[in-house]
Ligand SMILES: Nc1ncnc2c1ncn2[C@@H]1O[C@H](COP(=O)(O)OP(=O)(O)OP(=O)(O)O)[C@@H](O)[C@H]1O
């Protein structure tokens with residue numbers, strides 16, 4: 340993938356396929372450690388130990404249109420090639436946590452890219468799923484929680500064009516604030 | 521800075537127009553393939569472009585949704601356009617320019633863009 344934010348979009352699709360009702364996406368960046376952690380946590384149907392073992396192998400998939408699953412192997416590789424690490428924890432019936440840790444100063448670090456687009460598409464294309472998007476840079480943090488937004492919106496859907504445009508600006512402005520001193 | 525107060529105001533404005541939704545037998549559906557193959561080939565900006573064009577033209581009875589792998593990974597990004605009462609049209613190797621033309625010619629004016637379809641590409 341050309342941007343890590345595309346891997347995030349793809350990994351979150353697994354959570355949606357696993358029928359999660361709540362998906363948390365967390366990005367934790369440390370300037371001092373030169374590290375970025377990306378976590379995608381869901382409350383979907385989960386996997387047993389054997390499945391977790393198998394999914395990092397690019398020949399495991401439960402999909403039927405193609406014999407290989409590529410999403411998790413791609414994500415794992417993107418982290419490991421920076422000298423970082425990758426892990427999946429999953430409990431059947433409880434949910435799955437996927438974490439990738441990056442060394443941001445490594446030459447093979449893929450830029451994060453347009454995280455805002457990833458988050459807005461996930462939120463607006465999956466109105467039945469709630470999302471928490473947490474992003475932090477050193478000691479600064481911001482959080483978007485669709486449960487809070489939906490409470491404000493009532494029966495106005497999050498995919499109303501005026502709301503989508505507000506949400507996009509809201510995420511972009513908050514992201515920008517993280518990097519301002 | 522965007523605030524939650526502003527969101528409340530937008531909600532109130534949107535509420536006023538909410539009741540005018542067309543019934544579902546009139547709705548044109550666009551589905552974009554968003555499996556790994558689609559995303560790697562550029563499905564995200566394609567999806568965003570569809571959403572944008574629909575909002576910009578204020579097309580009330582058109583929806584965009586995502587789907588998994590359509591089974592032709594080498595032709596991604598792929599989108600299907602389903603107009604009620606018409607046969608499904610599958611567009612392949614999409615670009616933002618192609619999306620703009622599909623919206624105008626097919627979705628608005630009812631004339632599929634044959635040269636962008638799977639049939640035309642595999643011939
Ligand atoms: N969050 C999750 N919850 C439950 N099962 C999961 C989750 N993520 C992955 N899986 C399982 O792992 C398999 C492999 O995932 P992976 O993303 O690598 O490939 P895929 O989704 O099958 O295909 P694609 O190449 O389109 O991503 C999935 O088919 C699914 O069975």
Ligand SMILES: [Mg+2]
Pocket residue numbers: 349350352353408409410411556
């Ligand atoms: Mg996948």
